[in-house]
Every structure is written in C-alpha cells, then in structure tokens.
Amino acid sequence: MDLTLQVWRQASRTAEGKFVTYEAKDISPDASFLEMLDVVNERLTERGEQPIHFEHDCREGICGSCGMMINGIAHGPAGGTATCQLHMRHFKHGDEIRVEPWRARAFPIIKDLMVDRSPLDMIIQAGGFISVNTGSAVEANTLLIPKAVQDRSMDAAACIQCGACVAQCPNGAAQLFTSAKVAHLGLLPQGQPERYERVVRMVEIMEEHFGSCTMYGECEAVCPKEISIDFIARMNRDYIAAKFKNRKSEANG
Amino acid sequence: MTAAAPATTNVRASWLLGFWHSAIGKKAVMAVTGIFLFVWIFLHMAGNLKVYIGPEHYNAYAGFLITMGAPLLPAKGALYAVRALLLIAVWLHIQAATQLTLMNRRARPVGYANRDYVSAGYAARTMRWGGVIIVLFVIYHLLHLTFGTVHPDFIEHDVYHNFVTGFQVWWVSAFYIVANLALGMHLYHGLWSMFNSLGLSHDRFNSWKRGFATVFALVVTLANISFPIAVLIGVLR
Ligand code: HEM
Ligand code: SF4
Ligand code: FES
Numbered sequence: 001m002d003l004t005l006q007v008w009r010q011a012s013r014t015a016e017g018k019f020v021t022y023e024a025k026d027i028s029p030d031a032s033f034l035e036m037l038d039v040v041n042e043r044l045t046e047r048g049e050q051p052i053h054f055e056h057d058c059r060e061g062i063c064g065s066c067g068m069m070i071n072g073i074a075h076g077p078a079g080g081t082a083t084c085q086l087h088m089r090h091f092k093h094g095d096e097i098r099v100e101p102w103r104a105r106a107f108p109i110i111k112d113l114m115v116d117r118s119p120l121d122m123i124i125q126a127g128g129f130i131s132v133n134t135g136s137a138v139e140a141n142t143l144l145i146p147k148a149v150q151d152r153s154m155d156a157a158a159c160i161q162c163g164a165c166v167a168q169c170p171n172g173a174a175q176l177f178t179s180a181k182v183a184h185l186g187l188l189p190q191g192q193p194e195r196y197e198r199v200v201r202m203v204e205i206m207e208e209h210f211g212s213c214t215m216y217g218e219c220e221a222v223c224p225k226e227i228s229i230d231f232i233a234r235m236n237r238d239y240i241a242a243k244f245k246n247r248k249s250e251a252n253g
Numbered sequence: 254m255t256a257a258a259p260a261t262t263n264v265r266a267s268w269l270l271g272f273w274h275s276a277i278g279k280k281a282v283m284a285v286t287g288i289f290l291f292v293w294i295f296l297h298m299a300g301n302l303k304v305y306i307g308p309e310h311y312n313a314y315a316g317f318l319i320t321m322g323a324p325l326l327p328a329k330g331a332l333y334a335v336r337a338l339l340l341i342a343v344w345l346h347i348q349a350a351t352q353l354t355l356m357n358r359r360a361r362p363v364g365y366a367n368r369d370y371v372s373a374g375y376a377a378r379t380m381r382w383g384g385v386i387i388v389l390f391v392i393y394h395l396l397h398l399t400f401g402t403v404h405p406d407f408i409e410h411d412v413y414h415n416f417v418t419g420f421q422v423w424w425v426s427a428f429y430i431v432a433n434l435a436l437g438m439h440l441y442h443g444l445w446s447m448f449n450s451l452g453l454s455h456d457r458f459n460s461w462k463r464g465f466a467t468v469f470a471l472v473v474t475l476a477n478i479s480f481p482i483a484v485l486i487g488v489l490r
Pocket of ligand 1: 386
C-alpha cells in the first residue's frame with residue numbers, strides 16, 4: 001500500500017519544528033507502524049537525509065517507549081494498542097497519516113517524535129514503591145491475597161508508563177497513569193503502611209507537572225493497557241481520605 | 254530509593270487550605286458545591302411545577318418561600334440564608350473551575366495540528382463555556398423574575414402574572430430555553446463526573462452513574478423548558 005505521511009520534524013528541544021510530507025510507497029499491510037517508519041527511514045538515509053527520530057525498544061507493547069499521535073489519536077486508531085503493535089492493515093491504500101509527538105508542557109520534545117517523559121519517573125520516585133528491607137524472597141504463601149484483589153491490582157500494574165493518557169487528555173493530565181500506580185500498590189497488603197502517604201506524595205508531584213482531570217475519558221480510550229478510569233476515582237478517594245486522616249492521624253491523636 | 258519521610262502525618266492547621274490548593278481538592282469542592290446547586294435547582298424546578306396547578310397555588314407557594322421558617326425566622330430569613338449559601342457555592346464552583354482551567358491550559362501550551370476525540374462528548378467539552386452561559390442566564394433571570402428590573406410589566410408579589418407576561422416575549426423565552434439546554438448538558442456531564450471527583454466508585458453502582466446523570470439532567474431540563482413553551486403555546490396565560 002502507498003501512504004502519504006505528514007511527520008513533525010524538529011531538530012532539537014529548542015528548534016522550530018514543522019510538518020514534512022513523505023511518500024511511503026509499497027508498505028506491507030502486515031508491517032507495524034514502527035516498521036513502516038523504519039522503511040521510510042531507510043529510504044531517507046539512502047538519500048542522505050536525517051531519519052525520523054522516534055523512541056522504541058521492545059516492539060512488543062510492554063516497554064511504553066513508542067508513543068506518538070497518529071491522526072490525532074495517541075497510539076493510533078486501533079485502541080488498546082501501543083504504536084509498535086499497530087499494524088498497517090488498519091489503514092487504507094492512499095491514506096494520509098499525520099504523525100505528531102506527544103504534546104505537553106511536561107514532555108519537552110527531544111527530537112522529531114521523541115519526547116522526554118521523565119516527569120512520569122518523578123511521580124514514581126515520589127511514591128511508586130514500598131519500603132522494605134530486602135533479604136531473601138519471602139515464602140509466597142505467607143501473605144494471602146484474595147484473587148479479586150490480586151486481579152484488580154494486576155489490572156493497574158499493567159500500565160507501561162507510555163504517557164498516552166497525558167498526550168490524549170485535553171487537559172494534559174496524568175491522572176490515569178498516577179492512579180494506576182497508586183492503586184497497584186494501594187490494593188495490596190504490602191502497600192498498606194505507606195498507602196496514604198504515597199498518594200499524597202505522588203499527587204503533589206503529578207500536579208506540579210500536569211493538568212487536572214475533568215473526566216473526559218480520553219485517557220482510558222487510548223490506553224494501550226486499557227486501564228480503567230475507575231482507578232482515578234480510587235485515587236481521589238485515597239487522596240481525600242489521606243488529607244482528612246492527616247488532620248488527626250493515628251500517631252498524633 | 255529511600256523511604257518516604259513521615260512528613261504528611263504531622264498535624265497541619267492549614268489542612269483545609271492545603272486541600273483547596275490541590276487540584277483534586279478543588280475538584281472535590283466543585284463536586285460538593287455542584288451537588289448543592291443541583292439539589293437547589295431540582296427543588297426550584299419542582300416548586301415551579303406548581304404553576305400548572307393554577308395562579309393561586311403558584312402565588313401561595315411564592316408567599317411560602319417568604320415566610321418559610323416562621324415563626325422561628327423573620328420573613329425572608331430562610332430565603333436569604335439559602336441565597337447566601339448559593340452565592341458562596343457559585344463563587345467556589347467558579348473559582349475552582351477557573352483556576353483548574355488555567356492549570357490545564359498551562360499543561361498543554363502547544364496543541365495538536367489535528368486532534369481527534371475518542372470518548373469526550375459534547376457535554377464534557379462544553380463545561381466551561383456552558384457554565385458561563387448559565388451564569389449570564391442566572392443574572393438575567395434574577396433581574397427578570399426576581400427583581401423585575403428588566404421585566405416590561407412587573408407586579409411585585411404577583412408571581413404568576415410576571416411569569417406569564419415575561420414568557421410572552423418570544424426572545425426571552427428563546428433565551429430561557431437555550432440557557433436551560435446548556436444547564437442540561439452541564440448536569441449531564443457534571444452529575445456523572447462528580448462521583449469520580451469524590452472518589453465514589455464501586456462495581457455495585459458504577460453502572461448506574463451514567464443513567465442517574467442522564468435521568469436527572471433530562472427531568473430538570475424538560476421541566477424547565479416546558480415553562481416558556483407552555484406560555485408560548487397558550488397553555489398558561
Ligand atoms: C459560571 C458558572 C459555572 C461554571 C463556569 C461551571 C463550570 C464547571 C466545570 C468546569 C465543571 C467541571 C467539569 C468536569 O471537570 O467534569 C463543573 C462541574 C459541575 N457543575 Fe458547574 N459550572 C457552573 C455552574 C453550575 C451550576 C449553576 C450548576 C448546578 C445547577 C453546576 C453543577 C455542576 C456539577 C454537579 C458539576 C460536577 C462536579 C464535578 O465534576 O465534580 N454548575 N462545572
Ligand atoms: S495509564 Fe495507560 S496510557 Fe497512561 S501511561 Fe499507563 S499504559 Fe500508558
Ligand atoms: S516499543 Fe515497547 S511498547 Fe512499543
């Protein structure tokens with residue numbers, strides 16, 4: 001199939017960027033979106049031009065590095081898919097495809113389609129962990145966790161930190177990401193001691209960098225791991241509870 | 254990675270202010286004030302339905318609002334208390350909406366060349382401008398039927414008369430209808446969104462939220478726009 005691409009090209013963080021049109025001819029419908037870009041890049045390199053920079057690593061939908069806006073939708077039109085798992089059969093011969101980087105104040109463009117997502121790491125550093133003295137692994141059956149709780153926690157833990165939720169959200173909010181990370185630990189017994197402290201710390205950093213939630217639901221719709229916005233409600237609940245609890249915490253009152 | 258310092262377990266005198274300073278806190282305030290405004294608007298609508306029973310009933314109801322709370326409270330005492338609460342609620346609601354909107358604009362300084370909406374509906378995307386229409390309408394509405402300032406034929410305490418002659422002007426009725434459609438949209442999204450803002454999520458009732466918001470938005474809107482329509486088509490005169 002033949003396609004016309006309009007790709008955002010920007011040489012560096014501070015350079016002016018612009019859309020450049022490329023013809024992508026003879027693309028296999030079985031190619032992934034990244035493989036299609038590889039083909040385009042190979043031809044660009046042969047012509048002595050700079051290839052289109054984009055981030056990628058696993059190419060199997062688990063590392064979260066490959067996000068881009070494809071025709072105005074994060075990770076493209078397929079839904080529940082990372083860009084690397086999006087196949088060209090979702091497009092038609094002759095289609096025009098516009099490719100843009102994630103756009104958010106928190107995600108400055110490094111080059112072309114590649115952005116710096118480190119504020120997501122900062123949110124994790126603020127509380128996306130449990131504090132334990134690591135020794136040898138604990139015998140697995142000493143802590144029994146109900147199946148339903150495990151499953152729910154696992155649903156949240158599926159987040160690959162790709163940033164599509166932020167990119168798609170009209171408010172540039174990172175609520176889906178943060179709430180998934182809050183819930184993933186907050187649901188499990190190991191996460192209980194720091195549960196309320198964790199949510200407050202993570203939300204504080206989140207609000208420094210990102211927008212606020214108005215329940216558009218756009219994040220959930222594009223999340224490659226189909227994380228539910230119900231986790232956002234859960235995070236709000238824990239945050240509100242944390243603020244009220246801290247007024248007279250168990251330790252102080 | 255180091256363990257989190259237990260800073261947040263300190264007693265903080267300013268906890269309420271701290272709560273307000275967070276975006277999640279502001280959103281919770283919007284939800285609580287929104288619920289208050291909704292309950293009020295629902296009662297307002299229900300009370301106005303008395304207009305269909307007849308002029309005497311309707312005017313008697315208006316009289317009741319003045320003496321409400323008697324003899325414990327002076328005339329208009331309860332009325333003014335409710336008005337004060339409404340003013341505070343509207344203020345907080347708008348203040349939070351404005352500040353959060355600015356925060357969200359800052360979060361995306363550069364927009365997309367073309368963006369597609371996958372799930373955000375029209376109601377969700379018009380909360381801000383819809384809200385502005387509602388406030389302009391409320392101001393007009395007060396000047397029109399409460400104070401009579403912009404009413405062509407206002408008779409104090411003959412509420413039924415003011416109602417009917419007010420809506421006989423077609424463009425006034427049209428404005429009421431448009432504004433109440435905007436209110437309906439606002440409630441359609443707001444009554445759903447408030448559950449999440451307050452952290453109310455449970456498998457047992459999550460599937461009811463959408464229906465709840467739809468039904469109440471519809472009831473309030475249909476009843477409210479029925480008033481000008483009833484006057485225009487001559488059912489009320
Ligand atoms: C100028 C006036 C107003 C403005 C600018 C305004 C704006 C907003 C905005 C931006 C939201 C947040 C939407 C979201 O994040 O999902 C909202 C929510 C809401 N509004 Fe308003 N609004 C106004 C008046 C009203 C009135 C008069 C009512 C009630 C009759 C009302 C009821 C609600 C409710 C119930 C919510 C849900 C709260 C939540 O999402 O947590 N609003 N409003
Ligand atoms: S919540 Fe979904 S969209 Fe957001 S970072 Fe995680 S995987 Fe990506
Ligand atoms: S490259 Fe790893 S998720 Fe796409």
